Amino acid sequence: MSFKRPEHKAPPELFYNDEEARKYTQNSRMIDIQVQMSERAIELLLLSEKRPYYILDLGCGSGLSGSVLEEQGHNWVGLDISSSMLFVAKEREVEGDLLLADLGNGLPFRPGSFDGAISISTLQWLCNADKSCHNPVKRLYAFFSSLFACLTRTARAVFQFYPENSEQIELITSQAMKAGFFGGLVVDYPNSTKAKKYFLVLMTGGNMPLPKALSDGEEHASHVQFTNRREKYKNLKGKCVKKSKNWILEKKERRKRQGKNVRPNTKFTGRPRSGRF
Amino acid sequence: MKLVTHNMLTSKCLKGVNTGYPLKLVVKEIRVQSSDFNKEFISKMIPRLDWAVFVVAAKQIGHAGNLPDQLLPDYENNEELLKDVHHALFEVDIYEGELICPETNRKFQISEGIPNMLVKENEL
Numbered sequence: 001m002s003f004k005r006p007e008h009k010a011p012p013e014l015f016y017n018d019e020e021a022r023k024y025t026q027n028s029r030m031i032d033i034q035v036q037m038s039e040r041a042i043e044l045l046l047l048s049e050k051r052p053y054y055i056l057d058l059g060c061g062s063g064l065s066g067s068v069l070e071e072q073g074h075n076w077v078g079l080d081i082s083s084s085m086l087f088v089a090k091e092r093e094v095e096g097d098l099l100l101a102d103l104g105n106g107l108p109f110r111p112g113s114f115d116g117a118i119s120i121s122t123l124q125w126l127c128n129a130d131k132s133c134h135n136p137v138k139r140l141y142a143f144f145s146s147l148f149a150c151l152t153r154t155a156r157a158v159f160q161f162y163p164e165n166s167e168q169i170e171l172i173t174s175q176a177m178k179a180g181f182f183g184g185l186v187v188d189y190p191n192s193t194k195a196k197k198y199f200l201v202l203m204t205g206g207n208m209p210l211p212k213a214l215s216d217g218e219e220h221a222s223h224v225q226f227t228n229r230r231e232k233y234k235n236l237k238g239k240c241v242k243k244s245k246n247w248i249l250e251k252k253e254r255r256k257r258q259g260k261n262v263r264p265n266t267k268f269t270g271r272p273r274s275g276r277f
Numbered sequence: 278m279k280l281v282t283h284n285m286l287t288s289k290c291l292k293g294v295n296t297g298y299p300l301k302l303v304v305k306e307i308r309v310q311s312s313d314f315n316k317e318f319i320s321k322m323i324p325r326l327d328w329a330v331f332v333v334a335a336k337q338i339g340h341a342g343n344l345p346d347q348l349l350p351d352y353e354n355n356e357e358l359l360k361d362v363h364h365a366l367f368e369v370d371i372y373e374g375e376l377i378c379p380e381t382n383r384k385f386q387i388s389e390g391i392p393n394m395l396v397k398e399n400e401l
Contacts (some may be wrong), residue, residue, distance in 0.1 A: 052318050075318070075367070077282055086391050097314060099395040105401060106290045108394050110298060113285040113325060120366040133398040150285075251365075 005164065011130035012023030016061070018080035024062040025088055031064060034120060037197065038065035041118040041158040042072060044186065044201055044211050053115035056150070057096065058103055058159075059122025063089035066096045069118075079103065079116075104139030106146035114156045119145060123161035123200065127168050140172060144179035144202075151204050157181070159200040174202065182207040188214040278392050280334055281366040284326050286392070288378035288385070291400055295380070299330040303375035304338055308390075310370060314363045320353045323362065335365040 006015055023030060047053055057066050060078025062085050062110040069076045076096035080086050086098050101108060102128050124151045126143060127136050147157060163169045169185065176183075189195035190213065202212055240247040248270040256262045288297035301386045328348045335341040342361035352358055376385040376392055383400070 050316060050317070054318075054322065075281075077285075081395070083391070083393075087389070090389055090391065097279050097392045099278075099282070099286075099394055100391055102396075105396060108287050108290050109285045110287055110327075131398065133401075146290075270297075 005124075006164070007125050007128050012125045013081045013083075013130070016085045019082045021062060021082065021084040021088045021135040024064060024085070025092065028136035032036060034064040035068055037120050037160045038068040038118065040188065040197070040214075041065070041109045041120060041160055041199065042068065044158045045116045045118065045156050046211065047074075047116065049230055054113070056107075056109075056114045056117040056147075056157075057115055058119035058126070059146075060089065060096070060098065061085040061120075063092055063096065063098070065118060065120045066094045067092070069097050080106070085268060103143050104134070106142040107150055109146075109150035111149045112152050112157065113128055115152055117151060117157035119157070119159040119161075121160060121162060123159045124163060124168070127164070137171065138173065140180060142173040144176045144181065148180045148204060156183075156204070157202045159202070161198055161200065169198075176200065176202055180204070184210055186210055186213045189216055193218065278371045278387055278390055279367055280331065280338070280369060280371075281322070281326075282392075283334055283371070283376070284331050284366075284395075286376065288376075288380070288383065290394075290396060291378060291381055291383060293381065294378060297380060299327065299334075299377055299379065300385070301377040301379060302334055302337055302371070303377065304371055304373075305375075306371075306373040307338055308370045308372045309340075312363075313369050315361060318355070318360055319359045319363050319366075321347070323352055323368070326366075330341055331365070338369060338371065340363075340365050340369045 006141055009015055016242050024034070025031075025173075052075055052228065054070055055074050055076045057069065057076050057078040060066050060080050061082070063078060066076050066089070075079040077099065078089065079099045079101045081100070081102050086100060089098055103122070124243075128134075128141055129136055155270065160173050161172075164174070171182065181204065182201040183200070186199045186201050188199065195216070240250060252262050252265065252269075282301065283300065288294050288300060291297065294363065302310070327331055329346075332344050332346055334343065335344055342362055342364060343357070345358075348354065349358070370390050371387055372390050374387045376387065378385075
C-alpha cells in the first residue's frame with residue numbers, strides 16, 4: 001500500500017491535526033492550488049448571474065474554498081470532520097457557518113436547502129473504511145442520497161477529487177447515479193500528470209451536457225501523424241532511389257550497352273533544376 | 278452557528294429518528310457580527326425557511342425585532358422586514374450552547390460557534 005496518499009496514513013479526523021491544519025494557512029503553494037481548484041469548481045457549477053447563492057461546502061477544511069465563495073458574493077455552509085481544520089477556519093474569520101460532521105453518515109439538512117455544493121479533495125476519503133463498522137459503499141450512498149435531498153431541483157454539485165484507480169471512480173459514480181444524480185466526470189488537462197484534475201459534476205434536474213474540460217491545446221499530442229517518408233527506402237533492396245543521379249547514370253549505361261542512342265554524360269546530368277526555371 | 282443553519286438542520290442521521298426537526302436550542306452565549314445585506318438574497322431565502330421555527334428561535338435568542346408570527350404575502354417589498362430577517366438569520370452567531378434532538382433528546386454541543394454533529398456508530 002502506498003503511503004504517499006494521505007488517506008492511507010490515518011482517518012481524516014486524525015490526519016488533519018493541528019499541525020496539518022496549520023499548513024493550510026501557511027503554505028502558499030497549498031493555498032494557491034486549493035484556491036485554483038475552488039475557482040474551477042465554482043465555474044463548473046454554472047451559476048447564473050442571479051447572485052448570491054446559498055452553497056454547501058463539503059469537506060471545507062480551513063475554509064479556503066469558502067473564502068473563494070465569499071469573494072464571489074455567495075453565502076455558504078461548510079462541513080468537515082476535522083475539528084482542528086474548523087478551528088483554523090474560525091481563526092481566519094470566514095463568513096460561512098461551520099459544522100463538525102461526518103459526510104459518510106449523511107448530511108443533516110432539510111430537503112431543498114441549498115443552491116449547489118462544492119467539495120475540494122474530499123471524496124477519496126469516503127472510499128476508505130477507517131473503522132470496522134465502515135462500509136464505503138453504504139457510506140457513499142448515504143452521503144449522495146442525503147445530498148440529493150438537500151439540494152434544490154436545478155442544483156449542481158461539483159467534487160474535485162484524487163481517485164486512486166478506475167475502480168474507485170466507478171464506485172463513486174455508480175453510488176451517485178444510484179442516489180438519483182445525473183452527470184459524470186470532467187477531466188481537466190488529461191495529458192498532463194501534474195495538472196490533471198478530476199471533477200465529478202452531478203446534476204439534480206435532468207441530464208444536461210457536461211461542461212468542457214480544460215486542456216493545454218495539444219489535443220492530439222498522443223497521436224502520431226502517419227508518415228510514408230521511409231517507405232521509399234524500404235522497398236529498394238540494394239537498388240538506387242528512382243530519379244536520383246545514380247539511378248539516371250545506371251539507366252543510361254544499361255541502354256548504351258543495349259546499343260541504343262544515349263546522350264553523353266555531362267556535369268548537368270541528373271542535376272536538379274534551379275528554382276528559377 | 279447562525280439561525281439560518283439552525284433552520285436547515287435536522288437530526289435525521291440518528292437511528293430511529295423520522296423528521297428530527299426542529300432541533301431545540303439551548304443558548305449560553307451569543308455574538309453579533311454585522312454582514313452585508315442583500316435584498317434579493319433574503320427574499321429568495323424566505324420561502325426556503327420554516328417561518329414558524331425561525332420566529333420562535335429568533336425570539337428565544339432575543340433578536341426577533343418586529344418579526345410577525347405569520348409571514349406577510351408581500352414580504353419582497355417590505356425592506357424593514359427583510360432587514361430584520363437578515364439580522365436574525367445572518368448576524369447573530371450562537372457561540373456556545375446546545376442543540377437537542379426533539380425525538381431522542383440527544384444533545385449536540387455547540388462550542389466556539391461550531392455545532393458538533395458527529396454521532397457514534399451505535400447511534401446510526
